[in-house]
Amino acid sequence: MYPEIALASASPRRRELLQQIAVPFSLVQVDVDESHQGNESPQLYVTRLAHAKAQAGAEKIQFALPVLGADTIVVVDQHILGKPADQADFSRMMQLLSGRCHQVMTAVALVGKGSSDSCCVSTEVCFRELSAADITAYWQTGEPRDKAGGYGIQGQGGRFVSHISGSYSAVVGLPLCETDFLLRNWQEQA
Template sequence: MYPEIALASASPRRRELLQQIAVPFTIVQVDVDESMQGAEAPEAYVTRLAKAKAKAGAEKLHYGLPVLGADTIVVVDQHILGKPVDQADFSRMMQLLSGRCHQVLTAVALVSRSKSSGCCVSTEVCFRSLSPADIAAYWQTGEPHDKAGGYGIQGQGGRFVHKINGSYSAVVGLPLSETDMLLRNWQEQA
């Protein structure tokens, strides 16, 4: 049903999501500079990273397969929350998210030698109010250490989410409906 692709991501969550919809894929490791360029808007930033990852994977494979790249960021008050550098940074992020809503942006790009396509999905996620004890206990689980915004909705961080408006799978790391359509359109245009 789907074309075979390469996934330019080390994320186990993205692998699981592709497996969930039965996409045949191989993994290609890429190293992309994730620094912001000037006063880049959050959507432009995450879209650029997804495209850069897909392009780096395609170049590494000498354009042998279409390559899917993706990136996810958490945005509050137009500020991007990356992965926490330490416990203090994590606590700062959780205090920003506590008792309010924020955006999770996930961009997806599909690249080959002759074409590229992609999309960016925005999901609103609302947290309940968090106590200092909630924040400290969550840090101790180890889960927040490598997560954008310091939490994983599919793990223990999901207990803080009281409402979501949009794509759950996009918050996890790959919007399934949009990825399905991207792959179907790709195949139709082949």
């Protein structure tokens, strides 16, 4: 059904999501500078990173397969929350998110020989009020350390989410509907 692709991501969640929709893929390791550039909007930033990862993967495998790259960020008050540097940074993030709604943006890019396509999906996620004890206990699970915004909706962090508006799979790390569209479109043009 889908073309075989390479996935330029170390995320186990993205691998699981691709397996969920039966996409045949292999992994390609890439190293991309993820620094935010100047006045770049959150949407431009996350889309640039997804494309850079896919492009780096395509070059690494010499365009043998189309390469899928993705990136996810958490945005509150137009500020990008990356992975927490330490417990203090994590606590600051959780205090910003507590009792409020924020945006989770996931961009997906598909790059092959002579062509590329991408999209960005934004989902609104709302948190319940968090106590200091909630925040400390969650940090101690170890889960927040490698997560954008300091939480994983698919794990223990999901207990803080009162509701979402948009794509759940995009919050996990890969919007399935849009990824399906990119792959089908790619196949039709091949």
